[in-house]
Amino acid sequence: MQRRRLPGGLGSEPPAAWIGVAATLGAVAAGTALIYPLKSVAPVVSLGIVYLPAILLISIVWGLRLGLLASVASAVAFNFLQIPPLHRFAIAEEQNWVALAAFAIAALISSTVAGLARARAVEAVEAEALRRSDELKTVLLRSISHDLRTPLTSIIAGGAALGSPTLTAEERAELSEAIVAEGQRLSRLVENLLDLSRLEAGRAEPRREAVHLAEVLDAARDGLPDPESVGLAVDADLPMVDADAAQLERAFANLLENAVRYGNGQPVSVGAKPAGANIVVRVVDRGPGIPESERERIFEPFQHGEADAGNVGFGLGLAIAKGFVEANGGEIAVEAPSGPGASFVVTLPTGAGRT
Numbered sequence: 001m002q003r004r005r006l007p008g009g010l011g012s013e014p015p016a017a018w019i020g021v022a023a024t025l026g027a028v029a030a031g032t033a034l035i036y037p038l039k040s041v042a043p044v045v046s047l048g049i050v051y052l053p054a055i056l057l058i059s060i061v062w063g064l065r066l067g068l069l070a071s072v073a074s075a076v077a078f079n080f081l082q083i084p085p086l087h088r089f090a091i092a093e094e095q096n097w098v099a100l101a102a103f104a105i106a107a108l109i110s111s112t113v114a115g116l117a118r119a120r121a122v123e124a125v126e127a128e129a130l131r132r133s134d135e136l137k138t139v140l141l142r143s144i145s146h147d148l149r150t151p152l153t154s155i156i157a158g159g160a161a162l163g164s165p166t167l168t169a170e171e172r173a174e175l176s177e178a179i180v181a182e183g184q185r186l187s188r189l190v191e192n193l194l195d196l197s198r199l200e201a202g203r204a205e206p207r208r209e210a211v212h213l214a215e216v217l218d219a220a221r222d223g224l225p226d227p228e229s230v231g232l233a234v235d236a237d238l239p240m241v242d243a244d245a246a247q248l249e250r251a252f253a254n255l256l257e258n259a260v261r262y263g264n265g266q267p268v269s270v271g272a273k274p275a276g277a278n279i280v281v282r283v284v285d286r287g288p289g290i291p292e293s294e295r296e297r298i299f300e301p302f303q304h305g306e307a308d309a310g311n312v313g314f315g316l317g318l319a320i321a322k323g324f325v326e327a328n329g330g331e332i333a334v335e336a337p338s339g340p341g342a343s344f345v346v347t348l349p350t351g352a353g354r355t
Contacts, residue, residue: 020062024070027054032077048078148189151182158182181225188257192316195250196301199323206244206328213238213272213279213348216245220252221270229260235273239350243328248348251324251332254317255283255344262287263341279348286341295334 031051038047051074059067080087158179162172198204214234221230241248259268266286273280290298301319321344325332330348 015061017062017066020058020066021069023062024054024058024066024073027051027058027070028073028077030054031074032081035078035082047082048074051078148186151186151189154182155179155186184225191250192254192320195320195324196316199320199327204247204323204327206247208242208244210240211243211245211248212240213248213281216248217252217270217272217281219249220256223249223253224256224260226260229263230256230268230270233269233271237274238272238279239274241279241328241348241350243348244324247324247328251321251346252281252283254321255346258317258321259283259285259287259342259344264288266341274350275347277350279350281346281348283344283346284341289336289340290334290342292336298334299332 028051031054034050035047038050051070055067055070055074058070158175161167162175162179167175195204214232217232217234221227221232224230256268256270263285264287268286269282269284271282271284299318299322301316322332325346325348328348330346332344332346335343335345
């Protein structure tokens with residue numbers, strides 16, 4: 001598990017103690033070496049300040065214990081190698097005791113301040129996480145109240161209508177198809193919610209295997225209500241990737257569904273070809289396009305573009321696509337094509353997922 005980073009670069013927990021000890025010894029050695037060339041421009045007794053930046057840094061990052069260790073080690077090195085009598089652990093003048101006390105006080109103050117800053121930063125991060133969680137719940141409830149209710153209402157109404165004795169066989173068939181279509185839509189909404197919850201919880205670890213990307217794209221297209229609306233152009237010599245086929249299929253299924261939804265009824269084109277050590281997949285539609293100001297925001301959960309009015313969905317598709325692509329070692333971005341519409345570019349390294 002990664003250490004949580006806090007504002008200002010501090011971590012919620014200090015790095016490992018052995019790293020701190022190594023950093024302390026290295027800093028003391030560096031400070032001692034720096035004093036030798038400085039002897040020609042300043043009195044030796046005043047050069048103890050050279051050790052202070054390292055003591056402050058060690059104290060801030062690792063706390064009081066290692067800060068005191070850095071203080072004592074600096075004082076010992078300064079006394080043994082620089083202060084007469086040389087190469088003896090003896091302090092002949094009172095100001096040298098003052099130097100050691102100053103080192104220790106600096107370590108105490110800086111470590112205390114850093115500890116307070118770290119604690120306050122942790123509180124701020126936790127408060128922000130709670131706020132975002134509350135916002136997420138509010139948006140989720142709002143989305144559920146509308147986006148789940150719509151297909152459920154259609155299914156219930158269609159099921160009730162099927163019981164009418166006045167329906168013709170053709171009308172019954174149409175109602176049956178409508179109920180199945182609404183059920184599939186509802187299933188996709190639920191799958192998206194489950195996918196997002198796994199990604200947000202960090203439980204979407206890929207099950208890696210050798211994957212033919214052409215087969216993944218075929219499967220993603222075949223899952224659409226109208227597969228013929230998507231044209232595939234995949235290089236015959238496309239290399240395999242080491243990734244989770246199911247996750248990539250879910251990512252591309254969401255990209256294709258998004259492209260078809262905003263494509264103004266025009267065909268969607270998908271191309272895949274090698275590019276150096278990568279495979280680049282482009283999903284291009286001929287819809288209204290995406291303003292530059294929205295191109296980062298659209299990958300966030302529950303976000304809808306300006307052209308999204310009237311479309312049913314949580315606004316999760318692109319967030320899920322981004323999550324699964326990145327989980328498998330890839331990147332996703334949106335570009336403005338030469339003509340109308342939008343172009344989503346997925347870059348997967350050959351051997352994707354090996355990190």
